[in-house]
Amino acid sequence: MAGMTPVPPPARPGEEPALPVTITDSTAPADIVDMLLVSEFASGRLPYARSRRLEKVRRHHPLVPDGAEVHRTVRGDDTYAVLASGPGWMLRSRRWTYGAQVTVIAESDELAQQVLKQTVTGAEAPPDPDPGNVTMGFWHFSPGGRGAVRTTRRIAAESWETVRPGYSAPVARAMDDLMGVTAADVAGRLLLLHGPPGTGKTSALRTLARSWRDWCQVDCVLDPERLFSEVGYLMDVVIGDDEEDEDGGEDALRYEEEPAGEGQPTRRDRWRLLILEDCDELIRGGAKDAAGQALSRLLNLTDGLLGQGRRVLVGITTNEDLERLHPAVVRPGRCLARIEVGPLTRPEAVAWLGTEEGVPRAGATLAELYALRRGTAPTAVAPLPSRAEAGLYL
Numbered sequence: 001m002a003g004m005t006p007v008p009p010p011a012r013p014g015e016e017p018a019l020p021v022t023i024t025d026s027t028a029p030a031d032i033v034d035m036l037l038v039s040e041f042a043s044g045r046l047p048y049a050r051s052r053r054l055e056k057v058r059r060h061h062p063l064v065p066d067g068a069e070v071h072r073t074v075r076g077d078d079t080y081a082v083l084a085s086g087p088g089w090m091l092r093s094r095r096w097t098y099g100a101q102v103t104v105i106a107e108s109d110e111l112a113q114q115v116l117k118q119t120v121t122g123a124e125a126p127p128d129p130d131p132g133n134v135t136m137g138f139w140h141f142s143p144g145g146r147g148a149v150r151t152t153r154r155i156a157a158e159s160w161e162t163v164r165p166g167y168s169a170p171v172a173r174a175m176d177d178l179m180g181v182t183a184a185d186v187a188g189r190l191l192l193l194h195g196p197p198g199t200g201k202t203s204a205l206r207t208l209a210r211s212w213r214d215w216c217q218v219d220c221v222l223d224p225e226r227l228f229s230e231v232g233y234l235m236d237v238v239i240g241d242d243e244e245d246e247d248g249g250e251d252a253l254r255y256e257e258e259p260a261g262e263g264q265p266t267r268r269d270r271w272r273l274l275i276l277e278d279c280d281e282l283i284r285g286g287a288k289d290a291a292g293q294a295l296s297r298l299l300n301l302t303d304g305l306l307g308q309g310r311r312v313l314v315g316i317t318t319n320e321d322l323e324r325l326h327p328a329v330v331r332p333g334r335c336l337a338r339i340e341v342g343p344l345t346r347p348e349a350v351a352w353l354g355t356e357e358g359v360p361r362a363g364a365t366l367a368e369l370y371a372l373r374r375g376t377a378p379t380a381v382a383p384l385p386s387r388a389e390a391g392l393y394l
Contacts, residue, residue: 033083037090037092046089048112049106050103050109052116052120054101057095061122061123065086065091068084069085070082071083079097080093088107099152100123102116104116132210133157134154134206134209134213135154135155136154137151137217137219138153139223139237141226141230147232147236156206158210159210160210163207166200167366168345178191178336179207181336181337183271183311186313186336188302188303188333188334188337189303189313189314189334189336191273192335193316194319194320196342197365197367198365199365200365205315205317212273215271219237220274220275221237238301238312271311271313272311273315274314276316276317278317278318278319280318280319302314343366344363344364349363359372
């Protein structure tokens with residue numbers, strides 16, 4: 001498609017189209033659905049908006065109320081979007097593999113709330129009966145005009161009591177305190193886990209997501225080097241997903257979700273933990289010279305203006321020694337926790353493995369113990385397995 005082509009949004013009988021929108025060569029069909037909805041809202045024709053995010057949707061639920069007129073549908077490999085309307089309202093439903101979002105704009109707030117409730121009633125699948133499964137978000141930057149994209153999935157996470165024997169005594173005591181943190185205890189915005197590869201840093205973070213799930217949503221940023229190098233991406237991740245922000249959210253619409261269940265915090269009250277794995281270049285001593293403004297933006301997020309009013313924590317894993325980290329990162333007051341995760345001593349490793357066979361005198365990392373359990377000699381652990389294979393215990 002060459003150039004830019006105006007695309008008028010669907011107008012109801014007897015009415016002129018709302019504000020026109022434009023498309024370019026990089027505009028995806030799903031983007032057009034979004035543009036049409038935003039155009040109706042921006043024109044003032046349908047000035048009230050409500051939205052609801054669903055973590056798990058019944059497979060055959062239409063996410064469109066009965067009697068609605070469907071104007072656009074977009075189907076992808078693992079996504080589905082629909083634009084529909086009725087008297088005095090318009091709706092956009094977006095469904096992906098692990099969840100969905102429904103946004104309704106209407107002539108009145110009462111009508112928007114009524115249509116949203118009608119649409120989502122019965123849509124959510126029953127909660128996962130396995131208490132070991134935790135919902136985690138995954139952010140990445142998608143080219144082609146989509147920008148920051150967040151998907152969610154259920155991951156398996158063991159309890160702290162189960163994984164605690166995999167950490168040396170000093171680390172386990174520090175983790176005891178961290179696992180017990182509540183929203184009222186937050187006194188720093190940075191969580192730093194550092195130490196050699198294979199010592200269980202990622203495993204600890206998965207368990208942390210389970211321990212904190214009542215008050216904190218854990219999201220993993222898959223491309224952290226890009227996050228702090230591109231301001232727009234950073235703002236989308238830090239601010240763009242805050243759908244209850246009174247200053248407006250995604251697509252300049254004012255979202256208001258349905259109340260959370262009894263005893264559960266709303267999205268406005270919940271904290272978010274952004275996990276950045278293997279960020280050695282970002283936080284080591286020479287980071288300011290090597291990474292430009294990336295370190296400054298990280299620090300601004302943890303206790304600067306960018307982080308003000310946002311309940312955002314940043315969790316970083318690194319293989320760097322503490323002495324090699326930038327002093328601004330580890331200064332007092334900035335870190336909620338700063339834990340060096342090292343190998344187990346030989347007695348601890350033997351207790352974990354259940355046998356002395358193959359355990360080195362100097363002790364072993366969690367990765368080495370898993371290798372021994374699988375029947376692999378410790379010397380075969382180096383070089384370390386690929387990131388995908390080692391994700392269980394890095």
